[in-house]
Amino acid sequence: MDQIIIHVDMDAFFASVETRDNPNLRGKPLIIGALPGERGVVATCSYEARKYGVHSAMNIKGAYRLCPNGIYMHPNIDKYRAVSAQLHKIWNTYASAAETIALDEAYLDVTEKAGNLEGARRIAQAIKQRTKDEVGLTCSVGVAYSKTAAKTASEEKKPDGYFEIPSAQDFLNLIIDRNVSVLYTVGKMTAEKLNALGIRTVRDIRENPETVARLLGKQGQWITKLAFGVDDRKVTPYRPQDAKSISREVTFQEDVQNYDLLRDVLALLALCVEHRAKRHGLLGNGVTLKLTYFDMKGITRSRITSACDSAVMIWQTAVELLENVEKRPVRLIGVGIYNLSGEEGRQLTMDDFMNESHDRRDEEMRKMLDTLQHRYKLGFAGHLAQLYEADTLHKTVEYMRRHI
Numbered sequence: 001m002d003q004i005i006i007h008v009d010m011d012a013f014f015a016s017v018e019t020r021d022n023p024n025l026r027g028k029p030l031i032i033g034a035l036p037g038e039r040g041v042v043a044t045c046s047y048e049a050r051k052y053g054v055h056s057a058m059n060i061k062g063a064y065r066l067c068p069n070g071i072y073m074h075p076n077i078d079k080y081r082a083v084s085a086q087l088h089k090i091w092n093t094y095a096s097a098a099e100t101i102a103l104d105e106a107y108l109d110v111t112e113k114a115g116n117l118e119g120a121r122r123i124a125q126a127i128k129q130r131t132k133d134e135v136g137l138t139c140s141v142g143v144a145y146s147k148t149a150a151k152t153a154s155e156e157k158k159p160d161g162y163f164e165i166p167s168a169q170d171f172l173n174l175i176i177d178r179n180v181s182v183l184y185t186v187g188k189m190t191a192e193k194l195n196a197l198g199i200r201t202v203r204d205i206r207e208n209p210e211t212v213a214r215l216l217g218k219q220g221q222w223i224t225k226l227a228f229g230v231d232d233r234k235v236t237p238y239r240p241q242d243a244k245s246i247s248r249e250v251t252f253q254e255d256v257q258n259y260d261l262l263r264d265v266l267a268l269l270a271l272c273v274e275h276r277a278k279r280h281g282l283l284g285n286g287v288t289l290k291l292t293y294f295d296m297k298g299i300t301r302s303r304i305t306s307a308c309d310s311a312v313m314i315w316q317t318a319v320e321l322l323e324n325v326e327k328r329p330v331r332l333i334g335v336g337i338y339n340l341s342g343e344e345g346r347q348l349t350m351d352d353f354m355n356e357s358h359d360r361r362d363e364e365m366r367k368m369l370d371t372l373q374h375r376y377k378l379g380f381a382g383h384l385a386q387l388y389e390a391d392t393l394h395k396t397v398e399y400m401r402r403h404i
């Protein structure tokens, strides 16, 4: 094995922490996110709640419909963060490089420390044991030759699981007849698109690489590589605050002279930036607008703002910047936040849903989206997540351009 990678993932992390600290919750459907009747989404739920069909990112109303007898709680982010620090500290001792993916998840490069598969197995067992003994929680661990395979392996026997995928061949034997969504980066939308063309399994991807590339472009090529078990990505120690900026942009197929349309497109871009910022627990302290005109002349305009990760704030600032540029046909438009900081206490998205100002901003953005949907007859109600895929964003924007 050229590289030996471990993926560790806590089981139902927030819910497990709460159950550990309050044994009365043991064995009960526990849903962390918001209380019934509040606006909010499920951050994590216990395995008992999952039996009712509850899953994370579902809104609380929907969860309550499925599981009215569940126990609903607000997340206790400070507590989870403290536990997370304890966990990563233990895990990191076994790796020459560790990449934190989330509070409860990491990739560890154990190539050197393990030496071989047997060594990796011992490390995995030690990680599971110490996580249990020192933190009182269970995790699932995957050992594999690549990041994708390691992540797949840790999912395989959840909860409290262990699984290994030593080679690309093993990986392929495992997944070849599974749905395409088993592959990393194939989200629900992408899976549906592929399925619509009759590409349902990993095998179908392997047999139709041209179709996949035509449908999904660059992402398609990546997915096809994965379908052949190829993933050379290294474990890269990553601290979110190392990123300099977070931005999204789109290039139009035809130059756009209509600045009302640009304003609307900025709203979608701002949503994408918000999504990425929140996923990494980052706030921007400035907003940048980027334009490339039809003659390839590019400009950027920025403004310092108070700490922000909200789409509304990003959008409004970008629109103000747009008002002050030369109104010539535009080929590319982008928006970003810069001067990033990771603000403590705001690191996860879910607790944000509880505070009032967020609710208000949420409401404003919802109104904005309603307007857009009405104006362009867009059908993304309730499917916002689709927009975050580059391909969908691009198609949506092109659709808007043609339908204004």
Ligand SMILES: [Mg+2]
Binding pocket: 009, 010, 011, 012, 013, 104, 105
């Ligand atoms: Mg987890």
